[in-house]
Amino acid sequence: MNAALPPDAVAAQAVRQVLYDDMSPLNLAPLWEVLHNLVPLQPNSPCVPALWKYEQVRPFLLRAGDAITAEEAVRRVLILENPALRGKSCITQSLYAGLQLIRPGEVAPAHRHTQSALRFIVEGSGAYTAVDGERTTMRPGDFITTPSWTFHDHGNDADVPVIWLDGLDLPLVAHLDAGFAETASAKTQFVSKAEGSSFARYGHNMAPVREANAMGRSSPIFSYPYERSREALHQLERDAPVDAWDGVKLRYINPLTGGSPMPTMATFMQRLPAGFDGKAYRQTDGAIFSVVEGSGTAYIESHHGKQTFAFSPRDHFVVPSWQTLRLESNSGCVLFSFSDRPVQQALGLHREERLA
Ligand code: 1HN
Numbered sequence: 001m002n003a004a005l006p007p008d009a010v011a012a013q014a015v016r017q018v019l020y021d022d023m024s025p026l027n028l029a030p031l032w033e034v035l036h037n038l039v040p041l042q043p044n045s046p047c048v049p050a051l052w053k054y055e056q057v058r059p060f061l062l063r064a065g066d067a068i069t070a071e072e073a074v075r076r077v078l079i080l081e082n083p084a085l086r087g088k089s090c091i092t093q094s095l096y097a098g099l100q101l102i103r104p105g106e107v108a109p110a111h112r113h114t115q116s117a118l119r120f121i122v123e124g125s126g127a128y129t130a131v132d133g134e135r136t137t138m139r140p141g142d143f144i145t146t147p148s149w150t151f152h153d154h155g156n157d158a159d160v161p162v163i164w165l166d167g168l169d170l171p172l173v174a175h176l177d178a179g180f181a182e183t184a185s186a187k188t189q190f191v192s193k194a195e196g197s198s199f200a201r202y203g204h205n206m207a208p209v210r211e212a213n214a215m216g217r218s219s220p221i222f223s224y225p226y227e228r229s230r231e232a233l234h235q236l237e238r239d240a241p242v243d244a245w246d247g248v249k250l251r252y253i254n255p256l257t258g259g260s261p262m263p264t265m266a267t268f269m270q271r272l273p274a275g276f277d278g279k280a281y282r283q284t285d286g287a288i289f290s291v292v293e294g295s296g297t298a299y300i301e302s303h304h305g306k307q308t309f310a311f312s313p314r315d316h317f318v319v320p321s322w323q324t325l326r327l328e329s330n331s332g333c334v335l336f337s338f339s340d341r342p343v344q345q346a347l348g349l350h351r352e353e354r355l356a
Helices: 007-026 054-067 170-175 197-202 226-239 341-346
Strands: 050-052 077-079 096-102 107-113 117-123 127-131 134-137 143-146 152-156 162-168 181-183 248-251 266-272 281-283 287-294 296-302 305-311 316-319 324-329 333-339 352-354
Touching: 050 054, 054 077, 054 096, 096 152, 096 316, 117 333, 127 143, 162 287, 226 248, 226 266, 266 287, 266 324, 287 296, 296 316
Parallel strands: none
Antiparallel strands: 050 316, 077 096, 096 162, 107 152, 107 181, 117 143, 117 162, 127 134, 127 152, 248 266, 266 333, 281 324, 281 352, 287 316, 287 333, 296 305, 296 324
């Protein structure tokens, strides 16, 4: 190893190694050996892009349904683990994603935690999630929030299994050592508000005159129905210029602030028109995609190499930070996605580069 070094460099290294060994018991380490890794010239995420084909994942979810009840599991979820971070329960360094199954008649008991969660409904209708005493019925394409420290439970009164994508800021909160959790005294929350009352109060470009937002720093709307998002995207595809990178892309908002629905996660829905051949871009927020309708191709390029993902409905894929993404769709498609963008923006760290 030292063969190529001149003798005085070898001697210098030996002196340094003795220094490192001697000071190590005092928990001291030399910065100069690691400085270049600590301050990379650009993000070089250890995360790799990955695709989960729904037809491959679904049988395992159903088998998990046979292997354990929702109540026993507390949450019956298959974690979508980044292949480069196996065993760490995360899909990017800051975010967690999983697919959750609830069978007819099952209950996932009420609890709360400081981690924020989002649900994006993938398959089946008629299960419900209750947040802070109000239930909302789940339908494919709906986006539902569970803000930090709100009690939530899920149940399925329908006759089909219901499957959704969970997104949580678990790794981020773990990094900050700021996680608390509590189990509720009853399995199922007492329903104290009529279904749809939050949406009636806050979902129509209006807001109550005096009432304070019970969701604190999160959106008072906790269910964003797909039919609304879908309709908006289709109208914009017809009537407005289509972005060369994103197609038609909208972000979900907290109607009281115009910011993201929860402080740690941004959510988006986009439509790629038929024949869309997108330009490449990269952003510092790694993003997780759930394919809602249609098919297409994601081309991802980074220091890990090049990957091509052919996606269809209910597939999931992750594009890590600062890896270049280009989207294509012959048939046209609709994609849901989420990322930690609001955190990066709040800290002044977010960057995006749109390549020509
Ligand atoms: C959680 O509370 C849910 O409420 C889903 O459905 C996944 C993963 C880790 C920690 C808490 C849920 C979770 C979770």
